[in-house]
Each structure stands twice: as C-alpha cells, then as structure tokens.
Amino acid sequence: MADGKTYQTEVNIDVNTRQWNLEAGTEYRFELDPGTTVAIKLAHGQAEIFGAELAEGSVYLFGFECKAAVYTWQGCTIEVIGLPSTEYVSDETPMHAYANVHLALEQMRVRALRTVHGSPPSSDDEADTDANPEPPRVLVLGPENSGKTTVAKILVNYAVRTGQDWTPMLLNTDPGEGGWAVPGAIAAAPISSPIQTSTPATTLGCAASSAPTHLTSNALLPLAYWYGHAETKRNPLLMDRLIRNLGDNVAERWDHDVESRVSGLIVDTPSSFAASSGAQNEHRHALIKACVDAFKINVILVVGHEKLNVEMQRTYGNRMTVVKIPKSGGVVELDASYRERVRKYQLQNYMYGKILQPPPGLSTKMYLQGGEQIPDLTLNLAPVSSIVSFGDLTLYRIGEETMAPTSALPIGATRVVSEMQPLLVDPAQPGSGLYNAVLALLAPPNPDEHERYDEEILDLPVVGFLVVTALDIPNKRMTILSPSQGSLVGRTAIVGSFEWQE
Numbered sequence: 271m272a273d274g275k276t277y278q279t280e281v282n283i284d285v286n287t288r289q290w291n292l293e294a295g296t297e298y299r300f301e302l303d304p305g306t307t308v309a310i311k312l313a314h315g316q317a318e319i320f321g322a323e324l325a326e327g328s329v330y331l332f333g334f335e336c337k338a339a340v341y342t343w344q345g346c347t348i349e350v351i352g353l354p355s356t357e358y359v360s361d362e363t364p365m366h367a368y369a370n371v372h373l374a375l376e377q378m379r380v381r382a383l384r385t386v387h388g389s390p391p392s393s394d395d396e397a398d399t400d401a402n403p404e405p406p407r408v409l410v411l412g413p414e415n416s417g418k419t420t421v422a423k424i425l426v427n428y429a430v431r432t433g434q435d436w437t438p439m440l441l442n443t444d445p446g447e448g449g450w451a452v453p454g455a456i457a458a459a460p461i462s463s464p465i466q467t468s469t470p471a472t473t474l475g476c477a478a479s480s481a482p483t484h485l486t487s488n489a490l491l492p493l494a495y496w497y498g499h500a501e502t503k504r505n506p507l508l509m510d511r512l513i514r515n516l517g518d519n520v521a522e523r524w525d526h527d528v529e530s531r532v533s534g535l536i537v538d539t540p541s542s543f544a545a546s547s548g549a550q551n552e553h554r555h556a557l558i559k560a561c562v563d564a565f566k567i568n569v570i571l572v573v574g575h576e577k578l579n580v581e582m583q584r585t586y587g588n589r590m591t592v593v594k595i596p597k598s599g600g601v602v603e604l605d606a607s608y609r610e611r612v613r614k615y616q617l618q619n620y621m622y623g624k625i626l627q628p629p630p631g632l633s634t635k636m637y638l639q640g641g642e643q644i645p646d647l648t649l650n651l652a653p654v655s656s657i658v659s660f661g662d663l664t665l666y667r668i669g670e671e672t673m674a675p676t677s678a679l680p681i682g683a684t685r686v687v688s689e690m691q692p693l694l695v696d697p698a699q700p701g702s703g704l705y706n707a708v709l710a711l712l713a714p715p716n717p718d719e720h721e722r723y724d725e726e727i728l729d730l731p732v733v734g735f736l737v738v739t740a741l742d743i744p745n746k747r748m749t750i751l752s753p754s755q756g757s758l759v760g761r762t763a764i765v766g767s768f769e770w771q772e
C-alpha cells in the first residue's frame with residue numbers, strides 16, 4: 271500500500287513483482303505473514319537494511335514473519351517479489367540521528383586507535399586533548415518495541431562498513447531474544463562483516479554452529495552463557511552473575527587483542543531494564559549497573575523514552591555520555607504470541623538451519639545471481655538424535671523451579687534453596703520437566719581439581735544446545751536431539767524453562 275506521497279512510486283512489473291522507486295532519505299517497510307516469503311532485489315541505486323548494504327542486482331530473501339525496512343540515503347529502485355502483509359514507504363526516519371551517533375562513536379574509535387599506535391593527535395580534533403581516549407562501549411536502553419536491537423545492529427553495521435577493519439563486539443543481554451544462540455542465552459560476538467537481516471530467527475546474523483557451511487563466511491562464533499528463561503525478573507541474581515561473566519570474558523579477549531578493543535562494543539538490552547513499574551523496577555537498576563560495570567560502559571543510548579533518559583542522566587550523567595535518540599516510527603509492536611513463535615523459529619533454525627522457500631515468481635535463475643542468503647535455500651542441517659543413559663549426562667537446574675521472588679518471602683525469612691544453587695535433576699523422577707526441555711551443554715569444568723568450586727557451573731560458557739525428545743524411564747534412557755555429533759557421556763547440561771517440539 272503506497273501512502274500517496276511523491277517520494278516513491280510503485281509499478282507492477284508482473285503479477286508477482288512490483289517495482290518501488292524510493293527517493294533519497296526514505297524507507298520501504300514491510301511485514302510478512304507466517305509461512306510467506308518475499309524476495310527483494312536492488313535494481314539500481316544505493317540501499318541498506320538496518321545498516322547492511324544491498325548489492326545491486328542481488329536478490330535477498332525474507333521469511334518467518336520478518337519485519338524490516340530498506341532504507342536509501344541516495345535513492346534507489348527495488349523490486350519486491352511476493353506479497354508482504356504490510357508494506358509502505360516512509361520519509362520520516364531517525365536515520366540521520368543514528369548516523370550522527372555513529373560518527374561520534376567512530377571518532378572515539380579513531381582516537382583510541384591513535385593512542386594505541388602512539389600516533390600524535392590530529393590538529394583538527396579538539397577532543398584529542400583527552401589524555402586517555404577510550405573506545406565506545408555503548409549500552410542501548412529502551413522500552414519494549416522501541417527498536418533497541420535494530421539500533422544496535424545499525425550501529426555495528428555502520429562500524430564494520432567504514433573500511434577501518436573494526437570488529438566491534440555485539441552483546442545480546444536479552445534472554446528472551448536468543449541472539450545467535452537460542453532463547454534463554456545471553457551472548458557476545460565480534461562482528462567483522464555486516465549483519466544481514468532475513469528472518470527474526472537470525473536477527474543478529476548466523477552463528478557458525480548452526481549455519482550451513484557455505485554460509486559460514488559470515489558466521490559468527492559467539493560466546494554464550496545460559497540463563498534459561500525469557501524474563502529477567504525470574505532470577506535477577508543469576509542474570510547479574512552471567513552479565514558479569516560475559517564482561518570478564520570480553521575483557522580477557524581484549525587483553526590479548528588490543529586492536530579489537532578499540533572497536534568497542536554495543537550492548538543490546540531487554541526491555542525489562544527500562545520498565546519503571548512493579549516488580550521489574552526492583553532489579554532493573556541492579557542489572558543496568560551490572561552491565562555498566564561488566565562492560566565498562568561509557569555511552570548510554572536511550573531509545574525514545576524521556577523518563578528513562580532523565581533517570582540515566584541523573585544516575586550516570588556525571589560519569590559518561592547519556593544520549594536520548596529517537597524511536598523509529600517503523601518499529602513494529604511485537605505481541606507475546608509473535609515472540610513465542612519467533613523463539614520456536616530460533617530453535618528450529620538452530621537445529622535445522624534456515625529453510626526459506628522462494629516466493630512465487632522468483633525463478634532459480636534470478637536468485638542464483640547473488641544475495642548472500644540465496645545460494646541453497648533447501649540445504650538444511652541434519653541434527654543428530656541419540657539415545658543416552660540417564661547417568662551419561664549430569665543435569666542441573668539453577669535455583670528452585672517454582673521460586674517466589676525474594677520480596678515475597680516473610681520478613682527475615684531466608685530461602686532454603688538459593689537462586690544460584692545448582693540442583694541436580696533426576697530424569698527418573700516423574701515430573702522432572704525434561705520432556706521437550708531445551709538443555710544448555712556446558713564447556714568442560716577446569717581440569718585442575720584444585721581450581722574447582724561449588725558454583726563453577728554457573729560460570730561455564732555454553733558450547734551447544736540440546737533438546738530432550740523422549741524419556742524412557744523404565745530403561746533409564748532418554749533421546750536427545752543435538753545439532754552435531756559428539757559424545758555426551760560425562761558432560762553437564764543445564765535445564766531452563768524453555769521447551770521445544772517440532
């Protein structure tokens with residue numbers, strides 16, 4: 271549906287294909303229904319999707335209820351093959367504001383790099399008077415559906431497009447979102463090439479573990495910790511600890527790689543960090559502080575929320591830059607059932623890879639021309655189903671399953687089971703909650719017995735995810751679906767509250 275203004279024209283090429291001429295500074299926004307796909311080809315001009323440039327002549331495929339926008343700085347013509355459920359062009363976007371933020375972050379990187387190389391400060395750069403310029407370490411905050419993830423992605427994509435070989439670290443601290451892993455995890459990955467948008471199952475790009483090999487040129491090797499739940503309020507203490515673990519790990523990597531350190535980092539956060547009412551309020555300040563400490567944040571971006579901006583100015587304004595940036599009118603309100611479906615898509619994608627059928631009217635010849643996602647639409651991953659004995663895999667749950675928040679306990683009462691206590695899960699017990707459960711397989715513990723400690727499993731990163739697809743209690747065996755082969759004997763995994771069924 272065109273909105274009738276003059277900054278765009280829409281032309282039907284054939285029954286399946288429409289051509290849109292976009293004026294400079296406008297964007298074509300689209301949303302897809304479940305089960306449908308759309309292909310977009312940049313016929314000519316310049317265009318980008320959330321900061322990742324489209325190559326002229328290439329065809330890009332979108333599916334799994336993707337919602338996105340093709341923005342053009344200079345004007346372009348795109349061809350849309352297939353029918354989105356919603357489509358329109360807007361000339362009101364916050365892209366100039368986002369580009370200005372990018373420029374400011376870029377200056378910080380350049381200054382930090384100069385210092386690392388011991389180069390003299392540039393004469394036209396007055397801020398070079400700063401004796402110890404730091405690279406940008408940015409926390410993106412905002413309410414639900416404000417476009418935080420999109421802003422984080424745009425800023426990272428602009429950084430890697432500058433041709434300076436930056437590899438900014440992108441961090442997803444929203445366990446409801448999944449990022450590169452599966453929902454329930456929080457993760458970090460250094461980004462060296464633009465993150466393509468194609469489905470909400472891979473919002474932050476493809477992780478190497480789940481990407482078909484021919485797509486792994488752009489595959490990421492994220493570092494993940496497992497929280498196990500969608501809501502941060504469920505176990506804020508555990509969230510706090512995992513955020514700090516992630517921070518320690520990033521710092522450790524940067525100790526060995528100063529060049530990467532100057533690229534800085536961008537942290538996407540859950541909307542619960544911005545919710546200022548009810549139970550959420552109790553823990554959100556602690557979790558924002560955990561991020562600020564863990565990632566040594568020096569810039570806070572607040573997306574379209576005056577009150578939160580004032581609050582952050584008051585709390586952190588004397589120590590760092592706090593900037594309010596506009597929310598895009600294109601951000602789509604995602605409801606609970608959509609989020610639920612996206613989590614399913616993510617797990618499906620993790621196990622089976624991305625399988626997108628081309629829309630009617632997209633010929634094989636056309637899509638073989640180029641877009642990154644296109645080469646083999648039907649190539650999928652083959653997860654392995656294996657039967658293991660109950661004793662082979664040690665399973666834990668962190669904290670009590672049906673845990674009331676600490677505030678709900680009588681005054682003076684202490685918990686019998688701490689939120690951080692790993693509890694052994696016995697698969698033989700009826701009601702173990704393991705059937706269809708998503709498990710996070712942990713990295714092996716420290717080989718040196720003397721270095722071990724009680725809660726070590728809270729600090730071990732995740733090496734993969736598994737799903738229990740069958741439980742055979744009489745024979746003490748269970749069937750486990752995993753994306754790759756490899757013995758599970760002697761390994762440890764953690765159960766959360768996510769389930770998945772094909």
Ligand SMILES: Nc1ncnc2c1ncn2[C@@H]1O[C@H](COP(=O)(O)OP(=O)(O)OP(=O)(O)O)[C@@H](O)[C@H]1O
Nearest residue numbers: 299337338339414415416417418419420600601602
């Ligand atoms: N300009 C735009 N045009 C069309 N769709 C957009 C635009 N910007 C963002 N979206 C879409 O809107 C949805 C919500 O955006 P996003 O995930 O960035 O918000 P968020 O604030 O991070 O969400 P959450 O509430 O999960 O924290 C996503 O599907 C995203 O792709």
